[in-house]
Amino acid sequence: MATTLTWKSKLMAGPYRPLFVVAVLAYMLGVLSSPAIPLVRTVKPVGTPEQQITSSPAVVEQPVRQQSNDACKKEEQQPVRGHMMLSKDLITFHAYCQKQAMVPEAIRAFITREIFDGVSPYEDFPSPCVADLIQPERISGWGSEKTVFRRLMEEVRPRIVIELGSFLGASATHMGGIAKELGLKTEIFCFDDWRGWPGFRSGPFADLKQQNGNNMLLNQFLQNVIARNMSDRILPMPFGTVSSLAVFCKWGIYADLIEVDASHDFHSAWADINIAYRLLRPGGVIFGHDYFTGADKKGVRRAVDLFAKLNGLRVEPDGQHWIYRSQKA
Numbered sequence: 001m002a003t004t005l006t007w008k009s010k011l012m013a014g015p016y017r018p019l020f021v022v023a024v025l026a027y028m029l030g031v032l033s034s035p036a037i038p039l040v041r042t043v044k045p046v047g048t049p050e051q052q053i054t055s056s057p058a059v060v061e062q063p064v065r066q067q068s069n070d071a072c073k074k075e076e077q078q079p080v081r082g083h084m085m086l087s088k089d090l091i092t093f094h095a096y097c098q099k100q101a102m103v104p105e106a107i108r109a110f111i112t113r114e115i116f117d118g119v120s121p122y123e124d125f126p127s128p129c130v131a132d133l134i135q136p137e138r139i140s141g142w143g144s145e146k147t148v149f150r151r152l153m154e155e156v157r158p159r160i161v162i163e164l165g166s167f168l169g170a171s172a173t174h175m176g177g178i179a180k181e182l183g184l185k186t187e188i189f190c191f192d193d194w195r196g197w198p199g200f201r202s203g204p205f206a207d208l209k210q211q212n213g214n215n216m217l218l219n220q221f222l223q224n225v226i227a228r229n230m231s232d233r234i235l236p237m238p239f240g241t242v243s244s245l246a247v248f249c250k251w252g253i254y255a256d257l258i259e260v261d262a263s264h265d266f267h268s269a270w271a272d273i274n275i276a277y278r279l280l281r282p283g284g285v286i287f288g289h290d291y292f293t294g295a296d297k298k299g300v301r302r303a304v305d306l307f308a309k310l311n312g313l314r315v316e317p318d319g320q321h322w323i324y325r326s327q328k329a
Contacts, residue, residue, distance in 0.1 A: 098252030158256035165262030
């Protein structure tokens with residue numbers, strides 16, 4: 001160690017010092033100008049170990065450049081991030097739909113057996129434990145008696161109607177009444193979890209009771225249907241919309257007319273519209289509420305417009321309602 005330091009100190013202090021400085025500068029200049037600098041990038045070897053040893057740099061470099069070009073082409077073919085990805089990533093909400101549609105006459109009995117153990121939910125209603133907690137009739141809704149209902153019922157003359165978001169049954173009983181006037185054998189299947197939302201039992205709904213944490217929305221819905229003499233036309237589906245619609249699709253239960261009026265945030269409306277459209281018969285109509293309200297322009301309206309754009313549909317406004325028409329078979 002001492003010898004090395006002595007040698008270096010003699011070199012730096014002796015007559016060779018200028019030559020040493022020149023040599024260092026020349027070395028640095030050569031490194032900076034050398035074409036070998038790109039080799040600092042990591043290049044994945046191509047071929048077997050034997051080929052890597054025997055191949056010249058030119059032979060190895062060509063496949064590397066080719067791989068790079070192929071990678072660029074693949075990147076160019078990838079969809080742009082944004083709405084163009086939605087058709088693949090978000091429209092497929094389930095894997096299987098029964099191609100053979102269930103005949104309309106068999107649907108009600110099938111659902112009663114599968115969901116209600118073969119007993120109608122209207123049978124022996126109301127039970128003594130809830131009779132004092134519900135009202136003879138308590139129907140309220142939002143835009144539930146607009147002219148769009150009669151116009152579409154007269155146009156489509158549906159045998160099966162699916163409603164997403166029923167609350168107290170205002171729009172369902174309205175459609176049932178129109179069907180009765182038109183002499184139609186329409187059956188309406190209402191999808192709702194009948195839980196409302198946190199704090200809904202205030203303001204105009206303060207009169208709705210609850211028991212052991214269960215509010216009376218479903219029981220009041222059943223009572224309202226009975227009061228309007230619609231129990232033979234309207235059947236509740238007390239579940240979340242997307243999961244239960246997926247089961248309808250699996251069973252092959254399709255509809256001629258579908259109303260979408262459940263949750264109003266974008267993601268909920270987007271999911272409801274996507275899965276509901278799968279259940280629409282050829283030539284059927286799907287429609288919904290809250291298209292032109294300021295609060296929902298980034299929720300329902302955004303979902304409606306985006307789905308129409310991705311699927312080549314035209315949005316037909318009717319007041320605060322929106323309408324899609326499916327293509328005929």
